[in-house]
Amino acid sequence: MKKLTAAFLGLVALVWVDQASAQTIRLGTLAPEGSVWYNVLREMSEGWREVSNGRIQVRIYPGGVAGDDADLVRKVRIGQLQAAALTGVGLSDVAHEVSIFQMPMLLRTDEELDYVRARLAPKLELLLEEKGFKVLYWSEVGWVYLFSNQPVRQPADLKPLKIWVWAGDAAWADALKDGGFRPVPLPATEIHTALQSGLVDAFSTTPVAALSFQWFGLAKNMMAMKWAPLTAAVVISKRAWDRFPEDLRPEILAIAQRAGEGAKVQIRRQEEEAIAAMEGYGLKVNQISPETADEWRTEIEATYPKLLGKSIPKGIYSEVAAILEEYRGAGDR
DSSP: OHHHHHHHHHHHHHHHHHHHHOEEEEEEESOOTTSHHHHHHHHHHHHHHHHTTTSEEEEEEOTTTTOSHHHHHHHHHHTSOSEEEEEHHHHHHHOGGGGGGGSTTTOOSHHHHHHHHHHHHHHHHHHHHHTTEEEEEEEEEEEEEEEESSOOOSHHHHTTSEEEEETTOHHHHHHHHHTTOEEEEEOGGGHHHHHHHTSOSEEEEOHHHHHHTTGGGGOOEEEEEEEEEEEEEEEEEHHHHHHSOTTTHHHHHHHHHHHHHHHHHHHHHHHHHHHHHHHHTTOEEEOOOHHHHHHHHHHHHTTHHHHBTTTBOHHHHHHHHHHHHHHHTSSOO
C-alpha cells in the first residue's frame, strides 16, 4: 500500500511539474479566421504543440478582436499578449527602419522585395529584438494599389481627388500635400463611410483588403501599378521566447519559418485571384504605359525629402538604395 501511495504521489508530482512548465502563447492578429494568414498561424501553432509534447500552446485572437497594430504592439509590451502578427505599420512603431518597405515607388517587383528583405532581415531582426520583439518569420499582406471612383492613370488625374492616408502618418500626408495632392488622414476603419459620404475619392490598399472589406464597390477603378509592398511579420516577446526550453528553440523557429515561407506563394496567388474576382463585379483595371510609370516615379520621388529623417531613417534608405543598385545592375532580372 505504501508503495502504491508513493507511486501515486510521484505521478501527481510529475503532472504538476509538467503543467507548471507548460506555456500558453496568446497571439493577436488582424487576419480573419479562414484567411491564408490565419491558417499559417494555426499550422505553426500545431507544429509547436507537437514538438513540445503539448508544453507550448498557442491561443490565437483573430480578426482584430485584440485590436489593431498599435494595440497589438502595446499589449505585447505589457504582457497581455505574448505574440502578434503585425503589418509593416505596427512593425514600424517598434523600429522605424521597417517603414522602408512601405516607401512608395521604391521597390517594384516581388523579386526585389525578396532580395532586399533577405539582405536587411538580420539587421531589422536585431533592431526589433533590442526593443523586446523577436521575429519568428517575415510575411506580407500584398502589394498596395491605388483605387479610385474615377479612372486615374497620370498624376494629374489624382491631384483633384481626395485620397485617404493612414491617420497618424503626418509625414506622408505633408509630402503629398506639398506635391499638389489632397490627402485625407483617417483610420482605416472609416474608409467605407468616407467613400459613401464623398469625404474621400481614392485610397491605396492591397487587392485582398479592397475585396474583403468591399471598398472597391465604391471605387471601381484600380491603377495597374504597384505602389509599395505591405510587409508583415509574426513576432513574439523576448520574455516569452526566453521561457521556451533552449533545446527546443531551433525547431520552434524552423517550424515558424517553414510555415511562413509556405504562405508566401499562397498570398501572392491570392492577390491575383482577388483582382480577378473584383473584375467580375465591375472593377476596371486601368493600364499605364512605361512612360507614365516613369512620370509617377518622378512625381513620387520628389516627396522623398519630406519622408527621410521623419517617418523613414536616412541611413536605411541609403542602404536599400545601394542594395537595389546592386540588384538592378547585375544583368537582366
